[in-house]
Amino acid sequence: MSEADDFMKFVEKYMAEVPGGPAGDQEMRRRDPSPFVDTTAADIRPDKLTDEQIQSWFDYMSWNLWELIATRSTEGESGLIPRQEYETLSFVQQWSVNPDAMRLITDKVGVDGLVELGRVPRREIGTKVNHIRNYASALMAMLGRGVCVSLEQLDPSVRRDDIQDCIQFARRTWHGTWGDGPGLASGHGFRLPLLEDDVLAPLLAAAKPFEDDEERKFFRRFNGTTELFGFLMHYDTRLGMGDTGPYPLPGGGFALIRDHFLYETGFEWSSIGEGLPYAVTEVLCFKPDPIEITINDIGTTFTKPQDYLKSLDxxxxxxxxxIDTPMSGIRPVGHDEMRRIVDTCQAGVLKMYKILANLSRDEKIRNGVRMYSHEFMRPLAYRAGAWDEILANGFDDLSEATERAWPILTGGRAAEILAPVFLMGKGFPPLRNPAAI
Structure with missing residues (x-):
């Protein structure tokens, strides 16, 4: 059997054994009936974790990451942005800086404050203090640990305190989002119906039917254009978008609530979004047509049939x-403003391509490392009032580990390292020999 055939086994099933989807979640729970990705009001409070708790978290998250990468289309590369290189390096950077940032945030707001941060996506739209950051803030750092171990630049038994602090930071936000029980969409049947009823009801009440086919076509253009703009603004990733739902509708059908982040002012290239709102939120209500729908932990919706927008009602x-507009300041967007947003986004995409064309490869990688590192920590830190202090502590300074990994990961080995980290469990090396756990 060829190496390609052998590798495909790991693409088709986690560790060539566990499927994706709800069946995979069930199998992982059969193997570990109380995975530490689930939370209780009691077990989010201790600062110290056992080796068994850490390994339980590693095991489930390793499958969850595999499910996300292997069985879901996420995003491709534009050709202008070396995304695998900057993502891999950003993992290493986040392993270097996130634990201290998380401890600073925790010192400021306490355990209960982290739980309240986790509640934000239940009460607000158009915010990056959302399920995606809750899901990935610790995951990114752990992947950096896995990359460093894969590069033989780190002993997996060291920095145990950093590991447990990252895990508990994430679990506390998860508990705010979900309460007792599974802390991830994969444990809820790949559904993200997060918004509480009193927040959701006025959004649904504002939804209006299309007047004609032209209006329907224009809305699809608005949806596609703002998605593309946010994708490019965030350096070829889905960090500029995210869905929650599905929310059942009276009489059948369902709704999705979709955020597109447009004017993220934290980067030099942010000028492409000048004149746009920080975020637009679409309320999408669908007819009761036969549509299978799942939403993963990064807020990406998948349906059968794929063109579910045909059923948009x-x-x-x-x-x-x-970013500082309160929920009370969220406002409706009319048709004329939607047209202006489309025009600005189209012009902004062209501006971004020109900006990228004038950057060196190393400059784009550095920008990507900073963008990715910011995106998983800044929203939570900013809301907690800790971001300026975190920056002042050197969050953006490339760490020694990142500098060591730079020539290797930019020199052609990023894809070689990423595949086993994503698909073969190498992202979560155990603290000690698995046979001893």
Whole structure:
């Protein structure tokens, strides 16, 4: 059997054994009936974890990451941005800086404050203090640990305190989002119906049917254009978007609530979004057609049939003008403003391509490392009032580990390292010999 055939076994099933989807979640729970990705009000409070708890978290998250990568299409490369290189290096950077940032945030707000941060996606739209950051803040750092071990630059038994602090930081936010029980969408049948009823109801009430086919076509253009703009603004990733739902509708059908982040002001290239709201939120209500739907932990929706927008029945669009706009300031967006947003996004995409074309490969990688590192920590830290202090502590300074990994991961080995980290469990090397656990 060829190496390619052998590798495909790991693409088709986790560790060539466990399937994706709800069946995979069930199998992982059969193997570990109480995985530490589930939370209780009691077990989120201790700062110290056992080796068994850490390994339980590693085991389930390793399958969950495999499920995300192997059985779901996420995003491809534009050709202009070396995304595998910057993502891999950003993992290493986040392993270097996230634990201290998490401890600083925890010192500021306490365990209960982290739980409240986790509640934000239940009460707000158009915010990056959301399920995606809750899901990935610790995951990114752990992947950096896995990359460093894969590069033989780290002993997996060291920095145990950093590991447990990252895990508990994430679990506390998960508990705010979900309460007792599974802390991930994969443990909830790949559903993210996060918004509480009193927040959701006025959004659904604002949704109106299309007047004609032209209006329907224009909305699809608005959806596609703002998605592309956010994708490129965030350096070829889905960090500029995210869905929650599905939310059942009276009489059948379902709704999705979709955020597109447009004017993220934290980067030099942010000028491409000038004149746009910080975020637009689409309220998408669908007819009771036979549609199978799943939403993964990064808020990406998958359906059968794929063109589910054909069943779109009525919509509404809201705007959050700045990152600091409160929920009370969220406002509806009318048709004329939607057209202006489309025009600005189209022009912004062209500006971004020109910016990228004038950057060196190393400059794009450095920008990507900073963007990716910011995106998984800044929203939570900013809301907690800790971001300026975290930056002042050197969050953006490339760590010694990142500098050591740079020539290797930019020199052609990023893809070689990423595949086993994502698909073969190498992202979560155990603290000690698995036979002893």
């Amino acid at each position: 009525r919509v509404a669009v809201f705007a959050r003008d700045t």
